[in-house]
Amino acid sequence: MSENNANENNDLLNALNSIETVNIGDVVKGEVLAIDDDKQAIVGIEGTGIEGVVPQKELSTKPVADINDVVKVGDKLDLVVISRIGNDKEGGSYLLSVRRLEARKVWDEIQKKFEAGETIDAPVTQVVKGGLVVDAGVRGFVPASMISDHFVEDLNQFKGQTLTFKIIEIEPSENRLILSHRAIVEEEKAAKRDEVLATxxxxxxxxxxxxxxxxxxxxxxxxxxxxxxxxxxxxxxxxxxxxxxxxxxxxxxxxxxxxxxxxxxxxxxxxxxLPEPWDGIEEKAPEGAVLEGTVKRLTSFGAFVEVFPGVEGLVHISQIAHEHIATPNDVLSTGEKVNVKVLEVHPEAHRLALSIKALKEKPASSEPEKKQSAPRRQNNNNSNNNRQNVVSTDDDDAGFTLGDLIGDQLKNAQNSDSDSDKD
Missing domain, CATH: 2.40.50.140 (Nucleic acid-binding proteins)
Structure with a gap:
C-alpha cells in the first residue's frame, strides 16, 4: 500500500471516529435543511453528519396551525432525541422534538419552585370531570376539592382565568403535576383575618x-x-x-x-x-292618633299590635270590643291587620296603650249597661293609673303583674255579677 493510500485511509478512519454518536434522550443542536410537505422539518444534527426529523406537533408546546409560521430553512434549533428511525449509523435518521425539550426545561423550573415553596400562575384551559386542566408550560391538573375553600357547583366560571397555584405534587417522568388554588385562597384569607382581628x-x-x-x-x-x-x-x-x-x-x-x-x-x-324604632314615637303615634297595625301576639289579657317596625302596643282585652269576649282569640288572629287608636304613649318605657273598640260604634243594646258601670270603671282606672293600658314590648308580660293588667276591675266585675244574681 502506498503512503498516500495509507494517509487517505487514516483520514477516513479519523473522520468516522470523530462523528459523535447520537443516543435517545440526548440534547442536540440542529439546522433546518428543508420543510417536508409542510408537515415536518428535516434538520441536520451538528457534529454528526446525521439528519433528523421534527414533526409539526413537536415544534412547540402550543398548537401549530402552519409549520411555516414556526420554522424556516436555516433556523438553528435545540432538540431532544426521541427515537431512532432506521439502523444504519451513518445514514440513519432520528425523531427529534423541540416541544419535549421545552417541557423538560419547564419541569425543571417547576421542580425548583416546588422545592423552594414558591407558587405558579397558569391559565385554566379545560373543565373536565373532577377538576380543571391548566397550562403551566406543561399540563397541570387541579382536583375539584382543591379549587376553592367552599363547594363550587359550576366549574366553567374558571375557564380562561389565570389563577395562582400551590404545587402539591410533581412527577415529570409520569407527566403528573397536581396543583391547588384552595391553598392560596386559604392563605390569603388567613392573612386578611389576622389583619381584621388585629384592628x-x-x-x-x-x-x-x-x-x-x-x-x-x-x-x-x-x-x-x-x-x-x-x-x-x-x-x-x-x-x-x-x-x-x-x-x-x-x-x-x-x-x-x-x-x-x-x-x-x-x-x-x-x-x-338603624334608627331606634321608638325615637320620635310621640310625634309618630301621638295620643288620639289612628294607626294601622298587625296583630303579632295574642295573650289571655290582650293583643300585641305592631304599628311601626319594632314598635308594638297593647290592646287590652277590654279595648278589643264593646261586647264581652272571653279571650282575644275569639275575635282576632295573629297576622291580622287592624286599625287602632292610641290611648297613651310612654316613650321612656317603650310602651303604647291602644284600642280597637274606640274606633267602633257602640251597640245600642249595651248603652244602659255601660252607663251603669261607668262610675265603677272610672274609679278603677283612677286607682290603678290606667295601668291596664300600658304594655312592654320586651316580653309578653314584662313590667306587669296580674293586678297591673286587671286590677280591681276583676273584683268589680265579680261584684256586679253577684248583685245581678241577687236582683
Whole structure:
C-alpha cells in the first residue's frame, strides 16, 4: 500500500471516529435543511453528519396551525432525541422534538419552585370531570376539592382565568403535576383575618357583605373574616328567617358587638346601625292618633299590635270590643291587620296603650249597661293609673303583674255579677 493510500485511509478512519454518536434522550443542536410537505422539518444534527426529523406537533408546546409560521430553512434549533428511525449509523435518521425539550426545561423550573415553596400562575384551559386542566408550560391538573375553600357547583366560571397555584405534587417522568388554588385562597384569607382581628374592636361600625344565610342568622364577610349577625340582631321587628330580609352578596352596615380572636368569632348587629324604632314615637303615634297595625301576639289579657317596625302596643282585652269576649282569640288572629287608636304613649318605657273598640260604634243594646258601670270603671282606672293600658314590648308580660293588667276591675266585675244574681 502506498503512503498516500495509507494517509487517505487514516483520514477516513479519523473522520468516522470523530462523528459523535447520537443516543435517545440526548440534547442536540440542529439546522433546518428543508420543510417536508409542510408537515415536518428535516434538520441536520451538528457534529454528526446525521439528519433528523421534527414533526409539526413537536415544534412547540402550543398548537401549530402552519409549520411555516414556526420554522424556516436555516433556523438553528435545540432538540431532544426521541427515537431512532432506521439502523444504519451513518445514514440513519432520528425523531427529534423541540416541544419535549421545552417541557423538560419547564419541569425543571417547576421542580425548583416546588422545592423552594414558591407558587405558579397558569391559565385554566379545560373543565373536565373532577377538576380543571391548566397550562403551566406543561399540563397541570387541579382536583375539584382543591379549587376553592367552599363547594363550587359550576366549574366553567374558571375557564380562561389565570389563577395562582400551590404545587402539591410533581412527577415529570409520569407527566403528573397536581396543583391547588384552595391553598392560596386559604392563605390569603388567613392573612386578611389576622389583619381584621388585629384592628377591629367592639363598638366599631363597618361595612360587609352577606356571605351565607342560615336559620339562626347571617354570616357577613368583613374582608377576610366572617362575623355572625344573629337573627335577633337583624332588625328591630321580629324576623322569622334571615332569608326573608337579606340575600347573599348584599352589602350591609354592621356594628361590632364583640370580638374573640382566640376563637375567630365576631358578633355583629345590623339593627343597631338603624334608627331606634321608638325615637320620635310621640310625634309618630301621638295620643288620639289612628294607626294601622298587625296583630303579632295574642295573650289571655290582650293583643300585641305592631304599628311601626319594632314598635308594638297593647290592646287590652277590654279595648278589643264593646261586647264581652272571653279571650282575644275569639275575635282576632295573629297576622291580622287592624286599625287602632292610641290611648297613651310612654316613650321612656317603650310602651303604647291602644284600642280597637274606640274606633267602633257602640251597640245600642249595651248603652244602659255601660252607663251603669261607668262610675265603677272610672274609679278603677283612677286607682290603678290606667295601668291596664300600658304594655312592654320586651316580653309578653314584662313590667306587669296580674293586678297591673286587671286590677280591681276583676273584683268589680265579680261584684256586679253577684248583685245581678241577687236582683
Amino acid at each position: 377591629i374592636k367592639a363598638g366599631d361600625t363597618v361595612t360587609g357583605t352577606v356571605a351565607r344565610l342560615t336559620n339562626f342568622g347571617a354570616f357577613v364577610d368583613l374582608g377576610g373574616v366572617d362575623g355572625l349577625v344573629h337573627v335577633s340582631e337583624i332588625a328591630y321587628e321580629r324576623v322569622d328567617k334571615p332569608s326573608d330580609v337579606l340575600k347573599t352578596g348584599q352589602e350591609v352596615k354592621v356594628k361590632v358587638l364583640s370580638v374573640d380572636p382566640d376563637r375567630d368569632r365576631i358578633s355583629l348587629s345590623i339593627k343597631q346601625t
